[in-house]
Amino acid sequence: MSPSKRARTDSLSTTKKDHSNESVFKCLSEAYCEKHSCNSVKTPSVMQNAGKEHADTMDTGKEYDKKMLAKEVMHPSLMNCEKVNTGIKDADGMKTAGKVNTGIKDADGMKTAGKVFSILKTGEKLQTGEMYSEKGEKTEKCLNNMSIQHNGKEQIKEHGKNESSGEMYSEKGEKTEKCLNNMSIQHNGKEQIKEHGKNESSGEKTIPSQYDKDVNIFWFRNGIRLHDNGSLHNASQNTKGKLLPIFIFDGETPTTNLCGYNKIKFLLECLEDVEQQFQEAGGKLYFLQGKPVKLFRILNRHFNLNRICFDQDIEPIWLERDNAVKDFCISKKIDVFEHIGATLWDPLEIIEANGGTPPLTYAQFCHVTRAIDQPPRPKEDIDLKKVNFLELSETLLEELNCFPSCPSAEDLGYKWSGEKKVFKGGERLALKYFNRRVISEKEAFIDRSFLPNRHNPDILCPPKSLSPDLKFGCLSIKKFYWEIIDAFEEVNKGSPPACYLIVSQLIWREFFYTMSANNPFFGEIERNPVCIDFPWYKDDEALSKLSLGMTGYPFIDAGVRQMRKEGWTHHIVRNAISMFLTRGDLWLSWEHGVELFMIHMIDADWAVTVGNWMWVSSSAFERALNCSYCLDPRTYGKEVDPDGAYIKKFVPELANFPAQYIYAPWTAPLEEQEKASCIIGKDYPGPMIDHDKASIENNKMILQLQKKVLSKYKREPDHIKPSDESEINTFFRI
Incomplete structure (x- = not known):
């Protein structure tokens, strides 16, 4: 097998280069704070196995x-x-070839x-x-x-x-x-x-040895589906060996240790759906527990492992795990096939095409990806009935610490705390909702519009969001992209031609993935070369009130409570929570917000979640700290929910409040509060902070930091920022 120039590729032999201290990010944050220079972590390259003695x-x-x-x-x-x-x-x-x-x-x-x-x-x-x-x-x-x-x-x-x-x-x-x-x-x-x-x-x-059995391992991670699955193709189309599909519960894959009840339930539903599809084809999906290398080592003692196939996890938090697996495969001469399945393009290829650094603006990102060419089309489905599956013995299953079937959340140590998940996971259900989405998008194209869910948001009863399905890979990102593009072309007959605008949410997702690819510190402040180091406050009491949805601002509290109960909120609500926690009101670190979202949001991708929090907090993706716009939690939700139905659903204490007071209930006369059976300060908290005073004070601190930076460097430094004002307005829907 010929070597590839990158560590993460569709097919690669198993050799990894040493990490380099070369700075991929050129220390982009140096302009804002006199921090350390950054060392990027290079992903491992590969070398040729074939023909080597x-x-x-x-x-x-x-x-x-x-x-x-x-x-x-x-x-x-x-x-x-x-x-x-x-x-x-x-x-x-x-x-030598022997055994x-x-x-x-x-x-x-x-x-x-x-x-x-x-x-x-x-x-x-x-x-x-x-x-x-x-x-x-x-x-x-x-x-x-x-x-x-x-x-x-x-x-x-x-x-x-x-x-x-x-x-x-x-x-x-x-x-x-x-x-x-x-x-x-x-x-x-x-x-x-x-x-x-x-x-x-x-x-x-x-x-007893079973070395007469050649085996190809298909390792499920984030791409929990059978359609458009390049890793399944690589594992099943090698006629030398039986197919062994596995999922490993190692406390990390595909979530992290930041995982709440709703999130793990959605994951297990995805796995149950794929498990059932394998069973219908005469196969079995095995659910193992432990560290991947340890489990592969056990399997390699019992079988002749030809190859291990899995989808690329580009986020650098997975680099240590994947490098350990690749090192093991190098030592055992096992081929590794790593498929680009979670993204439209290979983020490493985008960085390479941009001269070795990530594009600093969304517009630049679009320019580079257009130069690379369109994403590949989805792969054909595999006929599982033609696949030769491996069956593991009971003795080996015990050694691998294997569940007899897909475990429950309780089996994994999770406890129910009143959650009421509204989204159900699984590839077949995701495809059903996706087909409806394509019809909705096509109708919008006929009406000379696009992105119907974004232009006409319904935060109370949103249509089935596909973001959780994309996060866990129940739905192929390439299938999503190409069916929307093809629908546009079908309606418009090529005039105008399809463009990124109609799939902008997918492109933003790619942008954040690319920004995180070679930056293992993307999710933190201290060592993150693209993050401005704000002098954030430390206030555990304030953080606790926000985390429980008890800030006294109904729109913020409704969003937090929905997130904790259902595992999802609309993009508009997320922006309000993010700004309130950071530069808008509480002036707390965005790192707390990332942790909160990663635990409770079913669709929380690490790279996308971190990127959005840095954007809203002006810690990155902001135009030289020009943060004059601030969301007002007393009015922001009125545009999409003037009657406050969203608040009344998730903050039932305020269910009887009249609409004119629902966003700021402390302004209601005492008589109105009594009629509503909710006394502010007793039955529901008053506002924990004065928004007008806090926003003014916070803006002053931002301007002082901006002045310090510009006076030191005499110019606006290069950093990640919006391409223009329209991007900001689109992001916050203003």
């Missing part, structure tokens, strides 16, 4: 000497670079797990240390009568072999099973004796 450095760093190939045969699946001395060449002359199909493990519980592909002649013996039976007799005859797998063909030994069953016999016709079960091999220079499947040195039971 075994001179690679393995886990222990020991190098295999090509000159010793005639005497020492090393297989890549040796865990600690141990060498198996065979004393012979294999059938190819000098190349001895003896059906036993070594004394370390199959850590060497190797196979030596060689053709033995009568009278030859393996120099792995002498081999003995229970009584101490040499088992040379047994070895001389065994069968060896070589290049996919079984080589028949002399002295009587049962060709139909593959059983092995000695000269007298006796099965050699006992001999094989009592053989010894050289491991780390010491002879280990096997006795009826027991490891004498550790007392551990051995597990």
Whole structure:
């Protein structure tokens, strides 16, 4: 397999370059605060596996000497670079390729797990240390009568072999099973004796080898679907090996440890839907627990792993996990296929096309992506009924800590706290709602409009949002993009041609993904090179009031309570919460807001969530701290909900308040409060902060910081910012 120039590609062999200290971001935030220079984390590149002889450095760093190939045969699946001395060449002359199909493990519980592909002649013996039976007799005859797998063909030994069953016999016709079960091999220079499947040195039971089974692993992560799944294509279309679909609960994938009840329920519903589709095709999706490398190591002891296939997770918070998997695959000569499935383009390719740094504005991002070309079309569906699935034994399932079926939220340690999730997860349901969405979009195109959900928002009863489905990959982003583009072209017959404007929400998503790609500190302030370091307040009491929806501002509280109960809010509501927490009122760090959203919002993508919070707080994506506009929580929601129905639904204390007071109930006369059975300050809190005073004070602090920056650098520094005022107005819908 030829190497790729990037770590994350559709197909790559498994080699990773060292991280570089080269600054990808050029320390963009240096203009705002005298912070450290940033070191970017380079994603690993790959190198070619095919045709390489075994001179690679393995886990222990020991190098295999090509000159010793005639005497020492090393297989890549040796865990600690141990060498198996065979004393012979294999059938190819000098190349190592082997694994001895003896059906036993070594004394370390199959850590060497190797196979030596060689053709033995009568009278030859393996120099792995002498081999003995229970009584101490040499088992040379047994070895001389065994069968060896070589290049996919079984080589028949002399002295009587049962060709139909593959059983092995000695000269007298006796099965050699006992001999094989009592053989010894050289491991780390010491002879280990096997006795009826027991490891004498550790007392551990051995597990019969299944190395006659070649396996391709399909590792579900964020792309929990079967349609347009390049990783499924890569895993299932390799005819050498059975397909093993897995999902790993490692406390991180595909969420993080910041995950609430609604979010984990949605994930499990997505997995249940895919599990059912596999079952209908005669297969099974296995749900494992543990760290990926540990689980792959176990599987590699039992099977000959050909390849591990998964979708790219471009967000740098996953880099350590993925690099560990790739390093393991390098040491075992397992191919890795990493497919671009969560985004329209490969963010690393966009950065490369832009000269090695991310585009600083949305307009620049659009320009670069147009130069790259359109995103690829969705892939054809796989006919699962034609796929050869692997079935794992009960013993192995126990070793892998595998759930018998898709677990419940409670199985994973989550407790219900009154949540009432309104969105149900699953690929087939997502496709159903998506088809309705395409019809709605096409009707808007006919009416010479676009983005109907954004232009006519209904924050109380929104149509089925597809953002959770895109987050978990139940719906392909490429399918979404191309069906909207094709619908526009169908309606307008190419005049005007389709453009990014009709799918702008998807393009913004790509923009934030690209900005985070090489920045592992994208989600924090201190080490983030694209973030302005504001002197935010620290106020735990104020943070607690906002987190519980008890600020005294009904529109803010309704949004927080909906988020905690249902796991979702409209974009307009999110903007109001974000500005209130940060530069609008409370002057608290946006990091708190990211954590709150990541826990409770079903659709919370790390990169997109962080990017939006930095934008609204003016910590990044802002035009040189020009933050004169501030949302007023007393009026912002009136444009889309003048009667306050949204507030009355999620803040039931105010259900009887008249519309004229619903956004600022403390202004209602006492008589009105009594009529509504809600006394402000008693039944519902008064405003926790004076918005007019806070916004004025906060704006002064921003202007002071702006003046300091511009006086020091004599110009507006390069940084991430809106392309023009229209972008700001569109973002906040003003």
